[in-house]
Amino acid sequence: MRLSFLLLISLLFGVEIYSQDFKLTKVDNQSYPNIKLTVELSENVNIHNLKILEEGKERSLRIDSTNLHHGVQAICYLIDFYKFNKAERQIIFKALSNAVLNLKSGTLINICFFQTESQGNCFFPLSYEFTDRPDNFIQFAKEISLQFLQNQERTNLYCALKNTVAFMNAKEQLPNEKTIIILTKNYNNFKKINQIIDNKKNKNINIKLLSNINDSLTSNPTYFYSFNSKLEEKELIDNLDKASFEKDLTNIPISKNYLIEFTSTQTNYSNSIEIHYFDQTIKTTFTKPFRETVSGTLWFIIIILALVIFIIILIVKQIYLKRKLLSLKETVSLLFDKKLKILGKQTKTPIVEIRMENRISNHHIKKVNTTIGRKKDCDLVINDLTISSHHASITNEGGEFYIQDHESTNGVFVNEIKVSKKTINNDDIIRLGKAILTIHY
Numbered sequence: 001m002r003l004s005f006l007l008l009i010s011l012l013f014g015v016e017i018y019s020q021d022f023k024l025t026k027v028d029n030q031s032y033p034n035i036k037l038t039v040e041l042s043e044n045v046n047i048h049n050l051k052i053l054e055e056g057k058e059r060s061l062r063i064d065s066t067n068l069h070h071g072v073q074a075i076c077y078l079i080d081f082y083k084f085n086k087a088e089r090q091i092i093f094k095a096l097s098n099a100v101l102n103l104k105s106g107t108l109i110n111i112c113f114f115q116t117e118s119q120g121n122c123f124f125p126l127s128y129e130f131t132d133r134p135d136n137f138i139q140f141a142k143e144i145s146l147q148f149l150q151n152q153e154r155t156n157l158y159c160a161l162k163n164t165v166a167f168m169n170a171k172e173q174l175p176n177e178k179t180i181i182i183l184t185k186n187y188n189n190f191k192k193i194n195q196i197i198d199n200k201k202n203k204n205i206n207i208k209l210l211s212n213i214n215d216s217l218t219s220n221p222t223y224f225y226s227f228n229s230k231l232e233e234k235e236l237i238d239n240l241d242k243a244s245f246e247k248d249l250t251n252i253p254i255s256k257n258y259l260i261e262f263t264s265t266q267t268n269y270s271n272s273i274e275i276h277y278f279d280q281t282i283k284t285t286f287t288k289p290f291r292e293t294v295s296g297t298l299w300f301i302i303i304i305l306a307l308v309i310f311i312i313i314l315i316v317k318q319i320y321l322k323r324k325l326l327s328l329k330e331t332v333s334l335l336f337d338k339k340l341k342i343l344g345k346q347t348k349t350p351i352v353e354i355r356m357e358n359r360i361s362n363h364h365i366k367k368v369n370t371t372i373g374r375k376k377d378c379d380l381v382i383n384d385l386t387i388s389s390h391h392a393s394i395t396n397e398g399g400e401f402y403i404q405d406h407e408s409t410n411g412v413f414v415n416e417i418k419v420s421k422k423t424i425n426n427d428d429i430i431r432l433g434k435a436i437l438t439i440h441y
Contacts, residue, residue, distance in 0.1 A: 005308050005327060012309070020049075021042050021277065021278075021280060022039050022040065022041045022042065022275075022277045022280065022282075022283055023039065023040050023282070024037060024038070024039055024275060025038045025039065025040050025257070027284060027286050029286045029287065029288065030225065030288060031105075032264065032288050033263050033265070034261060034262075034264075035261070035262055035263070035264050035273075035286060036260070036261050037052075037259070037260040037261075037262075038257060038258070038259055038260075038303040039257070039258055039260060039277075040256050040257050040258075041256055041257075041258065041277075042256070048139065048319075049277055049278055050063060050260060050275065050276070050277050051275070051276040051277075052260065052262050052274070052275060053273065053274040053275075053276060054262075054264060054265065054271075054273050054274075055265075055266065055272075059262040059264075059265075060238070060241055060262065060263075061099055061260050061262040062259060062260070062261040062262070063258055063259070063260055063261075064258065064259045064261075066393070071365060072241060073104070073107055073108075073175055073177040073178065073179055074107070074108040074109075074110075074130055074168065074171075074174045074175055074177070074178045074179070075103070075107065075108070075109050075110070075178075075179045075180075075244060076109075076110040076111065076112060076164050076168065076178075076179070076180050076181070076360060077096065077109070077110070077111045077112070077141075077180060077181050077183065078112050078113075078114060078160050078161060078164060078180060078181065078182045079092065079111070079112070079113050079183045080113075080114060080115070080157065080182075080183065080184035080246055080392045081113040081115060081145065081330070082115045082344060083184060083185040084185070085229070088231045088250050089145070090355045091231055091232075091236055092183065092231075093138070093141065093235045094142060094233055094235065094237070094438065095233065095236040095237045095240045095273075096111075096240065097134075097139065098237045098241065099237070099240045099241055099243075099244045099338065100134040100137055100138070100244075102241060102244075102263060103244060104135070104168070105132075106132050106434070107132065108130035108131065108132055108174065109130060109131060109132070109134070109137045110129070110130045110131070110177070111137070111140070111141045111144060112159050112160050112164060113144065113145060113160075114155050114159070114160035115155070115156060115362075118132075120145075120279070128230070130171075130174065131352055138314035145297055157182070157184065159180070161180065161207070164180055165180070165205060168180070168205060171431040177204075177207070178204060178205045178206065179206045179207075179208060179212065179243075179244070180205060180206070180207045180208070181208045181209075181215075181243045181244065182208070182209045182210065182211075183210045183211075183240075184209075184210075184211050185211065185212060190397050204430050207224065208225065208243045210225045210226075210227065210239055210240065210243055211226060211227075212226060212227050212228060220354060220375055222264075225239040225240075225242055225243050226239070227239055227281055230269075245308070254370075255305065255429075260275075260355055269286060269288055270285055270287050271286055271287070271288070272284070272285045272287075273285070273286070282367060295413070333367075340429075349364050349366055350364075350401060350439050350441050351363070351364045351365070351439070351440045352364075352365060352380070352394070352437050352439050352440075352441065353437065353438045353439075353440070354380070354382065354435060354436075354437055355435070355437075355438075356382065356434065357386060357434065363380055363395070365394055365401070365439075367379060367396075368395065368396045369393055369394075369395050369396075370393060370394045370395075371385060371390060371392075372387075372391050372392045372393060372394070372432065372437075373387060373388060373389050373390040373391045373392075373406075374387045374388065374389050374391070375389040375390060378390065382432070382433075382435050384433060384434055384435065385433075386410055386432075386433025386434045386435070387408075387410075387432055387433045387434075387435060388406070388408035388409050388410070389434075390406050390408075391405075391406060391408040391410075391432050391433070392404060392405050392406055392412050392432060393406065394439075400423055401420055401423065401424050401425050401439065402422065402423055402424065403419070403421070403430055404420070404421040405419065405420050405421070408432070408433075408434045410432070412430065412432060413430070413431040413432075414428055414429070414430050415428060415429055416429075416431070424439050425438065425439075426440060427439070427440065
C-alpha cells in the first residue's frame, strides 16, 4: 500500500516536472514590432523545436543562448552572378531585400558578385564600405550588378572570398561578429576555400553557404543551407533569413536560457501568441508600447491641445485673480474710508449750544458719556423745574453721537419728534423741557 502511494506521488511529481520542461521568463516588447522572449528549458535539447504561432500562423524566429554576448554583426553577401538567369536574379534581390530589412538595427551590410569559372585577374568589385541602411543597400546592390554585367574583368569565388576575408579582418571598426554568405549553384577549388575557412586568423568570421549542390560535396562548410535546383522565392527567402540570423547551436555551451526573437504582424494594442515546444504550449499576450500606439501626428495634436488648454487655464486664472484683486481693493478702500470717517468723528469735540429762555451757553462734549439734568452731579446742569434730575445723556459710540432719554418727566424731542434714543446730526434741534439744545460738529 505504501509502495503504491509512493509510486503515485512519483508519477504526479514526474508530471509536474514534465509540465515545467520549458517556461517563459520574460517578454520584451520595447523594440516593437520586434519581440524578444526569454525561455528556460529544463535540459539542453533540440531548441529548434520551439515554435511561435501568432494568430494561428507560424512565425520565422531566431534563437540564441542568452549566455552568449551578441553585438551588432557585419554581413557581406557573395553572389555567383552569372550562374543565375534574369528571373532568378530578381528572386535573389527580393530575398536579399527581405533578409536585410529583418536584420537587427545597426547591422552593417555589403555585397560582392563573382563568376565561378572566371580565370582572369583577381578583380574585386566590392564597395569597400559597409552600410547600416537596408534601403541604400538594395539600391546599391542593383547598381553594382549592372556594373558587373558591363565589366570585362570578373573575379572567381576563391578570389572574392579571399579578398572579402582580408578586407573584413583589416576593417577595425567592424564588430567582432562577422558573416560571409555565399550564394551559388556550383564552384571549384573547394579545398582552397576550406583553407580560408579553417585559417586560425579567420575564426571570428562565419562563412555560410547557400547552394543546391550539397550531395556533391565531400565535406560541408560549417554552415550549409540548401535550395532546390529550381530557385523558388519563398524557399530562398527562408534560407537566406536563416543564414543571416541563425548560429550553429550545436556548439553553444549548455544553457538553460534562450532568447527567441520574431517580428510581430499584429496591429492591435494587445497581442496574443503561442509558444510550442514538442507537445507543450504556452499562451501569452504582450502589448504595444504606448509610444507605438500613438502616431507622431496624434502626439503633435495632443501636445498642442495640452498647451492650448494650459494657456487658457492661465488666462482664466489671471482674469479671476485680477477681479479678485480689484474687489479686494474696493473692500479695503471702503473699510479705510469708513475707518477714517469713524476716526474723524472720534477726534471731533462737538459743541452743544443750550438755549434757556434768553440765556445761551456752549458746552464741549469731550466725554464718552455726558449726562444732562437738574442735579449738580450731571455734566450739563440745567437748573429748571422742567428738567428732570437726570434727564438724558449724550454718548459717543464709535464716532456716532446719540441722545438718550433717562425716563424723564417731560421726555426728549429731536426735531420735535419724541425719542428714547437717536443719533444726532449736525444742527439737529433737541428739546428737553424748556431747554433747546443744538449740536454743532
